Amino acid sequence: MITVMGAGAFGTALAVSMARVRPVRLWAHDAAHIAEMQRTARNERRLPGVPLGENMTFCSELETVSKQDIILLAVPMQRLRAVLEAHQGAFGQAQLVACCKGMELSTGQGPIGIIQEVCPKATAAILTGPSFAADIAKGLPTALTLACGDNAAGPTLQQSLTTPNLRLYRTSDTTGAELGGALKNVMAIGAGVVMGAALGDSARAALMTRGFAEMTRMAEAVGAEPETLAGLSGFGDLVLTCTSDQSRNYRFGLSLGRNEGFDPSVTVEGAATARAVHAKARALGLEMPITAAITGLIAGELQVEQAMDMLLSRPLKEE
Structure with a gap:
């Protein structure tokens, strides 16, 4: 049964x-x-x-x-x-x-x-x-x-x-499977913020790509296989939830980017997960700037312009 x-x-x-x-x-x-x-x-x-x-x-x-x-x-x-x-x-x-x-x-x-x-x-x-x-x-x-x-x-x-x-x-x-599903929800909120704030498709693509790098970084740090993150539970789910308004996390990000309210009766798993991931990254000594920015936006500690400036002013480096 x-x-x-x-x-x-x-x-x-x-x-x-x-x-x-x-x-x-x-x-x-x-x-x-x-x-x-x-x-x-x-x-x-x-x-x-x-x-x-x-x-x-x-x-x-x-x-x-x-x-x-x-x-x-x-x-x-x-x-x-x-x-x-x-x-x-x-x-x-x-x-x-x-x-x-x-x-x-x-x-x-x-x-x-x-x-x-x-x-x-x-x-x-x-x-x-x-x-x-x-x-x-x-x-x-x-x-x-x-x-x-x-x-x-x-x-x-x-x-x-x-x-x-x-x-x-x-x-x-x-x-790896459970981390892919958790972390993509955080990035979906970020993708929604980008589109809600009218920052453009190019900015969304950049956030998804660098967000995926953060997902892989954390997964490897806790012993997951990077190949798992490149599969359906990581990359596949990231693509879906960062590009469709069927995603509750993406819609929640849209409302943040537009500075609008969001229906509190709708479950947004990525909101609580962002805080948990941010805390775990700090405990592990991992650099996850996109996660940190999204967590700040959800908590009301950052405005979109501040989060964007924080990410764009980071030191230049090799990919």
């Missing part, structure tokens, strides 16, 4: 895709939301206009699962630990696949580290890469990275989670 925990847009889209080929259970903490989806076969709150498949069932409670069960954790990054702690008695030796991207603000940990800490008997994996919920739900072709440090469990998960429109590439480099 595959269970998707989290009935937001992305979790619902994954459940819809999986349900085309196998039974899927969709969990949400809100019992009223579950009742609404059961009644209407829709999730109009989070993914309007998409019919929920006949293979889908819904629940707000989770009974004990077996070690053969796959749990997709499609909850916001900053809530992942709380969800795991609330259900750790049920998970046991289940296969837990994080579908969120970012760093925990309080600890600087990624999803894999949190799973291993809270549920040490479970198999930990992460599903990440360039993907929008709307595309997945519509059955459009999407390629993702599945990272699992257990080389026996990884191929089984890859087979189980592949659908007609989801093609999964496997890696054992969980550190």
Whole structure:
């Protein structure tokens, strides 16, 4: 059995895709939301206009699962630990696949580290890469990275989670996969700021390129493989989220660049992650000036003109 925990847009889209080929259970903490989806076969709150498949069932409670069960954790990054702690008695030796991207603000940990800490008997994996919920739900072709440090469990998960429109590439480099997904959200905010402030496509291309250099720098510093960052979970996701207003992080950056307000009910994973990444970079002694500038903008400590001057006045060097 595959269970998707989290009935937001992305979790619902994954459940819809999986349900085309196998039974899927969709969990949400809100019992009223579950009742609404059961009644209407829709999730109009989070993914309007998409019919929920006949293979889908819904629940707000989770009974004990077996070690053969796959749990997709499609909850916001900053809530992942709380969800795991609330259900750790049920998970046991289940296969837990994080579908969120970012760093925990309080600890600087990624999803894999949190799973291993809270549920040490479970198999930990992460599903990440360039993907929008709307595309997945519509059955459009999407390629993702599945990272699992257990080389026996990884191929089984890859087979189980592949659908007609989801093609999964496997890696054992969980550190690189989760860092790529976390850091690209920070750069997507920066790309949105550039475009919102009308600094131009050339400036966005420069930010993406130098931002990718920062992503690789941090990943290598913590033992990740640079090839992982050059793949779907790093470069691929960076391109998508820095160039499309379907990205919440990019839209949040647009609002910063335009000096406009942003809907506080919309989850922007990159905002908290930027602070966590900036703190981690300082602890590691890493130079990450773009991350520092974006963090300052989010905190209201910098204006766009100040951030731009700070970056453009840095010493000249070889690429």
